[in-house]
Structures are given as structure tokens and as C-alpha cells.
Amino acid sequence: MTWIGGAAPHGGRRMGALDRHLTESVHDLLAHDDRLRGVAVDVRFDGGVAHLGGDLRDGKELLLVRRLIGRLAGVLAVWSRVRVGGREPVILDLGSGEIKQYPPNIGVDRRPATGVDVRADLTDGLPFADRSADAIFAVHVLEHLIDYLPLVDECHRVLRPDGVLHVLSPWWRYVNAVADPTHVRLLDVQTIKGICARPGSPLRWYPLHAGCDGASVFGDLAPLAEQEPGPDDAHLARFFD
Known part of the structure; x- marks a missing residue:
């Protein structure tokens, strides 16, 4: 190939x-x-x-x-x-199904499974208090949602100021991105850049890390407060065009 x-x-x-x-x-x-x-x-x-x-x-x-x-x-x-x-740490594992990234994580999914601790439809928001989580995993989740930005905004609300959102999704040019008919969105590293600073949105993220291994897109994002400075050009140049 x-x-x-x-x-x-x-x-x-x-x-x-x-x-x-x-x-x-x-x-x-x-x-x-x-x-x-x-x-x-x-x-x-x-x-x-x-x-x-x-x-x-x-x-x-x-x-x-x-x-x-x-x-x-x-x-x-x-x-x-x-x-x-x-x-x-309090760590949420969104769309966990039967497998959580770390066993003690709080698994969140709409269907019952061995790895699910809280049942919730991710399109309806997260049933957790503001600033209550240290980390959130969204592993192979965003590509299944037609509009995943409300969920990203919910993660911003739920994370503590020093928390991290971990995103992992299929890279848009890898065959698995389109082979699964339940995938309705395609992601690239540049998508992570777009999530961090969306025009018209007051919610911003600091990209601690972003990358692609030729199959998957990775992003480690920290929520920024309203007046908190964002990353400079030198930091962004590590990850994005």
C-alpha cells in the first residue's frame, strides 16, 4: 500500500x-x-x-x-x-465500553458494559460538576459524533484548571478512518489546532501535545481560563502548520 x-x-x-x-x-x-x-x-x-x-x-x-x-x-x-x-486523581473515560484506559478510571457510556460506571449519552452533556475531574479520556469517541464540539466544551467545564483532555481518533488518511461506517467525522492534527482556538467561542485550550503516527491523531489539551494567555507561535510550531 x-x-x-x-x-x-x-x-x-x-x-x-x-x-x-x-x-x-x-x-x-x-x-x-x-x-x-x-x-x-x-x-x-x-x-x-x-x-x-x-x-x-x-x-x-x-x-x-x-x-x-x-x-x-x-x-x-x-x-x-x-x-x-x-x-x-479523578479521571473520566468517555465511551469506555468494556475497556478503560486505566482500570480505576470512571467509565462513561450510554450502554451497559463491564467498564461502564456511569451511564450517560455523551450528546446530552456530562453528568459531572464543574471542575471535578483531573483528566478526561476521549479515545475513539469524537469520530462517532456528528457534532462533537458541545462534548469538547463540556470537558472544558468539567476539568480542573490543571486538568487534561486526552483525545485519540483515527487519522483521516488511514484506512480505518473510513472503513468503520459508524465514523461520521474525520480528524487531522490540524483539527486539534482548530479545537484549541475556535472563532467565536470563548473556550480555549492549550495544546500540551499533538501528534500523528500515520494511523491515529493524538491531542493532550489543557483548558485555558478566560484571561489566561494562550500558546505562543514557537510552541504551536512544534505541532501545527
Whole structure:
């Protein structure tokens, strides 16, 4: 098959080697970067996604770890289930079905399944209080919704100020994006850019990370307060045209 306009998805052998390389790079970072000295965080990679665990002192420390690991070439996203200040995080897993990204997450879906803790139709909003979640996973969800922006806005409402929305959807040029007849929207990395700053919308996002592996689009987005400054051009140039 010829891949037009982007790289082919990494094969299992190459991705495994890349994960090992990234793991070694992070271990070097934790051992030799004075800013991370004494930070109690565990890091593993799976398919180019960094998974963070452990205990951190506060949200600023978690943001620093995310930022430094996210700068490494080859990292597609930085996901975490880290205890901050001794508190277990509240993480929502939208459209979870039977499989949650982390078992303790709160699975949200309209149909009953083993991984569903709260039944709700995502098109009707999220049945959670303002600023009540530390992270929200929208993994293989947005492509199933004709209008997913109201759901994105709901995530903005529910996330705490230092929270993160994790988006993962099929890349529009990958065959799986169109092979599933229940997919009604196509996404690209540039779509993530459009979500972050929509004309006419007061709700903005800061892209902590965005990427594409030739099969899927990844986005790690932090909600911005109304008067909070957005990313500068140098930061945006890392991810977007």
C-alpha cells in the first residue's frame, strides 16, 4: 500500500524498539536533569505514548514532568494516573465500553458494559460538576459524533484548571478512518489546532501535545481560563502548520 501525505503506521517491531529508546531517554532525563531530581514518577511507553504513575508534590511538578517528557522526539502523547499531593486523581473515560484506559478510571457510556460506571449519552452533556475531574479520556469517541464540539466544551467545564483532555481518533488518511461506517467525522492534527482556538467561542485550550503516527491523531489539551494567555507561535510550531 502507498501512503499519501504522511508516514505509514509504525510496525510492531519498530514501535517496540522506539518504546525502548524513549524509556532509556526518560531514565536519562530523570537521572541527570536537576529540575527532576527527587521526582517520584514512574514512566513506561506503549506505542509512543508515555504513561506516568507515582506520587508528585503538586500540579506544577506534574506539568514540568509532562512538558519535559513531551519534548522528546517520538512521543505521541503523555498520559498519566499520578497521585498529586497524596490524592488519587479523578479521571473520566468517555465511551469506555468494556475497556478503560486505566482500570480505576470512571467509565462513561450510554450502554451497559463491564467498564461502564456511569451511564450517560455523551450528546446530552456530562453528568459531572464543574471542575471535578483531573483528566478526561476521549479515545475513539469524537469520530462517532456528528457534532462533537458541545462534548469538547463540556470537558472544558468539567476539568480542573490543571486538568487534561486526552483525545485519540483515527487519522483521516488511514484506512480505518473510513472503513468503520459508524465514523461520521474525520480528524487531522490540524483539527486539534482548530479545537484549541475556535472563532467565536470563548473556550480555549492549550495544546500540551499533538501528534500523528500515520494511523491515529493524538491531542493532550489543557483548558485555558478566560484571561489566561494562550500558546505562543514557537510552541504551536512544534505541532501545527
